[in-house]
Amino acid sequence: MNNILLILKREYLTRVKKKSFIIMTIVGPVLMAALFIAPVWFAMMEDDAQKVISVYDETGTYRSAFTDSENLKFNFTEETDREKREDSFLKSGNYALLTIYDKNPDEYVLFSEKTPDISVKEQVSGRIEGFIEAENFKRLGISKNQIDSAKTEIYLETYTISEAGIEKSSAEVPLMIGFAAAIIIYMFIFLYGVQVMRGVIEEKVNRVVEVLISSVKPFQLMAGKIIGIAMVALTQFLLWGILTLFIVGFVYFSFGADIMPQNIDAGQFQNISSEQAEQILGNSFAADTILGFVNFNWTTTIISFLIFFIGGYLLYASLFAAIGSAVDNETDTQQFMLPVTIPLILAFVASQGIIRNPDGAMAFWFSIIPLTSPIVMPIRVALERYEIWELVLSGSILILSFIASVWLAAKIYRTGILMYGKKVSYKELWKWLRYR
Amino acid sequence: MEILKTNKVVKQFENHRALTDVSINVDEGTIFGLLGPNGAGKTTLIRIINQITAPDEGEVFLFNEKLKPEHIKNIGYLPEERGLYKKMKVGEQALYFAQLKGMTKGAAKIRLKNLFEKFDINGWWDKKVEELSKGMQQKVQFIITIVHEPDLLIFDEPFSGFDPINSDLLKKEIIELKENGATIIFSTHNMASVEEVCDNIALINKSKKILDGKVSEIKKQFKSNIFEIVFDGNFNQFSASLTADYKLIEHIQKNQTVQVKVKIQNELSPNDLLSKMLNFGKIISFNEVIPNMHDIFIKAVNGN
Numbered sequence: 001m002n003n004i005l006l007i008l009k010r011e012y013l014t015r016v017k018k019k020s021f022i023i024m025t026i027v028g029p030v031l032m033a034a035l036f037i038a039p040v041w042f043a044m045m046e047d048d049a050q051k052v053i054s055v056y057d058e059t060g061t062y063r064s065a066f067t068d069s070e071n072l073k074f075n076f077t078e079e080t081d082r083e084k085r086e087d088s089f090l091k092s093g094n095y096a097l098l099t100i101y102d103k104n105p106d107e108y109v110l111f112s113e114k115t116p117d118i119s120v121k122e123q124v125s126g127r128i129e130g131f132i133e134a135e136n137f138k139r140l141g142i143s144k145n146q147i148d149s150a151k152t153e154i155y156l157e158t159y160t161i162s163e164a165g166i167e168k169s170s171a172e173v174p175l176m177i178g179f180a181a182a183i184i185i186y187m188f189i190f191l192y193g194v195q196v197m198r199g200v201i202e203e204k205v206n207r208v209v210e211v212l213i214s215s216v217k218p219f220q221l222m223a224g225k226i227i228g229i230a231m232v233a234l235t236q237f238l239l240w241g242i243l244t245l246f247i248v249g250f251v252y253f254s255f256g257a258d259i260m261p262q263n264i265d266a267g268q269f270q271n272i273s274s275e276q277a278e279q280i281l282g283n284s285f286a287a288d289t290i291l292g293f294v295n296f297n298w299t300t301t302i303i304s305f306l307i308f309f310i311g312g313y314l315l316y317a318s319l320f321a322a323i324g325s326a327v328d329n330e331t332d333t334q335q336f337m338l339p340v341t342i343p344l345i346l347a348f349v350a351s352q353g354i355i356r357n358p359d360g361a362m363a364f365w366f367s368i369i370p371l372t373s374p375i376v377m378p379i380r381v382a383l384e385r386y387e388i389w390e391l392v393l394s395g396s397i398l399i400l401s402f403i404a405s406v407w408l409a410a411k412i413y414r415t416g417i418l419m420y421g422k423k424v425s426y427k428e429l430w431k432w433l434r435y436r
Numbered sequence: 437m438e439i440l441k442t443n444k445v446v447k448q449f450e451n452h453r454a455l456t457d458v459s460i461n462v463d464e465g466t467i468f469g470l471l472g473p474n475g476a477g478k479t480t481l482i483r484i485i486n487q488i489t490a491p492d493e494g495e496v497f498l499f500n501e502k503l504k505p506e507h508i509k510n511i512g513y514l515p516e517e518r519g520l521y522k523k524m525k526v527g528e529q530a531l532y533f534a535q536l537k538g539m540t541k542g543a544a545k546i547r548l549k550n551l552f553e554k555f556d557i558n559g560w561w562d563k564k565v566e567e568l569s570k571g572m573q574q575k576v577q578f579i580i581t582i583v584h585e586p587d588l589l590i591f592d593e594p595f596s597g598f599d600p601i602n603s604d605l606l607k608k609e610i611i612e613l614k615e616n617g618a619t620i621i622f623s624t625h626n627m628a629s630v631e632e633v634c635d636n637i638a639l640i641n642k643s644k645k646i647l648d649g650k651v652s653e654i655k656k657q658f659k660s661n662i663f664e665i666v667f668d669g670n671f672n673q674f675s676a677s678l679t680a681d682y683k684l685i686e687h688i689q690k691n692q693t694v695q696v697k698v699k700i701q702n703e704l705s706p707n708d709l710l711s712k713m714l715n716f717g718k719i720i721s722f723n724e725v726i727p728n729m730h731d732i733f734i735k736a737v738n739g740n
Binding site for chain 2: 006203208210211431
């Protein structure tokens with residue numbers, strides 16, 4: 001036990017002290033935050049200088065459509081000669097030249113020296129469309145108000161109903177959380193499972209392994225490595241979480257509420273109806289989302305997330321460790337990696353379908369098979385679309401299979417780490433399993 | 437007193453037999469050479485003693501107790517396939533291995549500082565292993581092997597990868613360790629070093645022990661009654677006089693000086709040969725030819 005701790009400590013410390021770990025830990029949240037903040041930021045940074053657009057209107061009917069606004073100013077020109085008109089536009093330094101030809105239907109062309117901004121293009125076409133629509137309403141003898149009152153849009157309220165009562169539900173929130181859980185588990189298993197494999201190969205390549213196992217049992221070495229690397233991953237996630245919160249908080253306080261959702265204290269939403277929430281927020285989608293977060297079944301989800309997260313990692317990490325022990329270098333890992341990674345990738349790909357149909361046969365089988373259940377089952381739990389017996393069965397199978405895989409991997413590992421210069425086949429691995 | 441004893445150890449791998457009924461006894465405070473051609477089973481035996489693999493049959497005793505996990509602390513093992521973590525600092529790494537052998541951090545630190553001093557590598561503590569040359573790494577590796585002051589030290593091919601200077605240094609260290617009371621087993625192909633340092637040997641060939649005992653006795657055992665005589669005189673006269681009791685192995689003549697090797701057959705003694713020699717001139721030297729370990733090794737392996 002003491003030895004496992006020593007190994008764990010070494011595995012943990014050498015990785016956490018690496019420059020790449022520190023850089024990833026800092027850069028990760030910055031990238032993540034940038035992903036959320038950048039679009040808002042760019043929207044705010046949008047060029048708000050007033051642009052001047054020359055307008056030549058052959059029909060002479062559109063003048064009232066082009067009133068100056070905060071960022072667009074329209075200059076009308078009566079120059080009928082096309083070349084002269086274009087010459088004077090180029091000389092004027094205006095942003096664009098809009099030409100409306102009198103054809104049937106009218107033809108609209110926008111010239112500019114550089115490709116025009118999307119927003120300018122949209123604003124100009126919006127002006128024209130609005131003008132034509134208004135003309136049409138006039139011609140048809142109906143007012144815009146009539147049209148507006150005929151149109152409708154509804155918001156579908158969703159509740160969950162059970163014997164315990166009725167509760168406000170949000171379809172979006174569990175979906176988001178479930179999918180986030182699947183992504184995190186998938187990433188975690190992949191990134192850190194491969195690190196376990198690399199670590200084992202490194203010890204083999206450096207020839208340090210025999211020195212080690214004259215002091216510790218191969219199983220202790222494997223266990224210490226797997227757990228140590230798991231703790232590296234947890235550290236990274238924790239730091240990412242804290243740093244992301246910190247960055248988001250910093251941005252919020254620096255740039256104020258105009259780019260962030262309104263400052264809301266989740267506590268005030270407990271036990272209130274969606275109407276009341278709506279009154280506070282003035283928007284039923286935002287109200288539902290926040291209520292969804294508050295009413296979300298956090299306890300079950302977090303507990304099952306942890307179980308499937310840890311179980312899945314241990315299952316895959318032990319397989320990766322066995323692969324690492326069987327080969328001499330990383331290029332030889334391909335033939336063994338494939339059968340291990342395929343179920344993982346399959347589960348991830350399938351999870352997108354399972355989110356849409358969490359009670360189907362595929363969802364059931366994927367959440368029972370231990371190689372895929374770590375990714376699929378947490379989604380179903382988050383969506384609350386599972387039977388208790390399914391959860392218990394899936395969890396128990398996972399736990400049993402990681403015990404079995406750790407046991408089998410330890411056997412392969414024990415023989416493999418001392419084997420050099422031999423291309424290993426599956427038949428060979430089978431033999432190793434039976435060595436005493 | 438015996439420190440280590442293996443009793444009819446058998447190890448079978450899928451396609452080949454690594455050890456067949458191998459029994460060895462290693463006395464406390466001696467240096468024991470484990471010899472044999474490549475693939476004979478030496479490393480397998482060493483791994484069994486280190487509890488890296490288990491024997492299929494037979495037993496191993498350390499201090500007259502059946503081998504158990506706690507014994508690991510009493511053994512220092514330098515494997516043939518050896519290495520260090522490249523990215524780790526020398527001192528940190530040495531501490532880590534010492535702790536894995538059951539030392540406390542404090543005790544390990546004191547002992548390592550002393551060893552670093554002794555091996556004149558004080559300045560390396562904070563260097564990364566990858567910054568050291570191969571020979572320097574071997575030194576560190578050696579220190580790691582002996583840091584926990586084990587009663588039994590096992591070196592598998594310790595001289596491979598060492599230059600002659602470091603080889604000599606290592607030899608000296610091994611002898612010093614013995615003088616300080618440690619018992620040493622080492623496997624090697626370097627027969628000269630066997631003659632220099634080993635008290636006892638066992639020779640393993642094709643999974644079986646074919647020869648063992650004290651080095652001096654084995655040498656005696658392999659003597660073939662050949663004598664080397666150097667004299668000033670006439671070689672032809674001498675060779676003509678040899679009866680069937682003597683067999684001339686080789687001769688070299690330089691000016692007046694003749695050097696011959698003669699094998700004495702039947703029940704004759706060297707004195708008979710010597711008295712015969714008196715007739716052929718001035719005898720300069722008369723020696724028994726004692727086989728070296730190199731010859732014994734080849735003879736034993738091929739003769740088997």
